[in-house]
Amino acid sequence: MIKKLILLIFLFQISVLNASIVEKLPWPEGESFLHFLDHHGMPQSIYWNLDKEDKELCEEIRAGVSYYMMTDDNGSVIEQVLIPINEELQIHLVREAENYRFEMIPVAYQEITDLFALSIERSPYQDIIKATNNRLLAHAFVDAFKNSFDFTRLRKGDRLAVVYKEKLRLGRPYGLPTIEAAMIEKRKKPHYLFRFHDRYYDEKGREVEGFLFRKPVNHVRITSRFTLRRYHPVLKRYRAHLGVDFGGRTGTPIYAAADGRIIFAGRLGGYGNVIKIRHRDGFMTLYAHMHKFRRGMRRGKYVKKGQVIGYIGSTGMSTGPHLHFGLYKNGRPINPLGVIKVTKKTIYGKTRKEFLRYAAIMKEKLQNAVETNACPVRLDDLSRSNMCIDEKTSVGG
Secondary structure (H helix, E strand, C coil): CHHHHHHHHHHHCCCCCCEEEEEEEECCCCCCHHHHHHHCCCCCHHHHCCCHHHHHHHCCCCCCCEEEEEEECCCCCEEEEEEECCCCEEEEEEEECCEEEEEEEECCCEEEEEEEEEECCCCHHHHHHHHHCCHHHHHHHHHHHCCCCCCCCCCCCCEEEEEEEEEEECCEEEEEEEEEEEEEEECCEEEEEEEECCEEECCCCEECCCCCECCCCCCCEEEECCEEEEEECCCCEEEEECCEEEECCCCCEEECCCCEEEEEEEECHHHCEEEEEECHHHEEEEEECEEEECCCCCCCCEECCCCEEEEEECCCCCCCCEEEEEEEECCEEECHHHCECCCCCECCHHHHHHHHHHHHHHHHHHHHHHHHCCCCCCHHHHHCCCCCCCCEEEEEC
């Protein structure tokens, strides 16, 4: 209990803690931040007093994400709330007198790196789950290789090895595991994959990802880039921008970045007029601040890559005409500029030399894991911590 109390004091910035209750809750489907304030009797002025960037970030709260609420000992007064925006940044609401202070603060987490090797018995996906009890890790492994490796005709006894990173928040796995390097054998021949500058390459430096998006607008400039978290030295605040802004004239056509089905077309708070398109492989794109939609664009409509879906505008919290373009993988924001490409690329020059040095180091780690039969850490072992916050935890005395 002492360790748990220390952690809570750090996260919630508590100076005097009498008796409080901390609850871990799922964010409801369809709930907006404004509705959340209203449902819990908190002043809506918290939202309306925010600047444009923070209003936009409030639209990024993902349904199902775990947030934490601290109340007094009888649960009648909300003292503090932590709501993750992404894996790096979260909303912090803290009660001060009769009002609440809103701020963006970093998500406190621990990141571990692990490596292991397995002999294939059934399939890479099933064997990784059996060894680690980690479905997200198994999915990440298969997802990384899917465009460069044929998983059919694998033989029992072929080997695989993985170096990956996992985040822990409050003692529990948090976010998606990241495959840093991996190897899989096929008829005893090894096939390698390395993560470098947020992209995957084979050992010769050839890019292996194949599901690529087109730019959603033509002949326009980038006015703001993607960032999960940065500290603004002038404002002395943490900010995030979960997409790329393309500046352009009102009425400039906006194109679907890939084939997919429209899952939302309408107004969305600070984002103004918005279209969301669901694509294959867990991708979703968002197009915000649109002047208007092209005729016929509605929920359920299937659109083709390059099809006009609307036009640049300045609706919502916007200082001028532009397109805010967001890209999400399994509900989590990723940098669109890392995926929007015309063709696969091969690394050249100084970058190639840097990559080859990195690949050699990671390849040696993978080979050592195979030679020593390195055992994986099970997900339930990672979660076995006396610093975990359960669904409802009482603290204080």
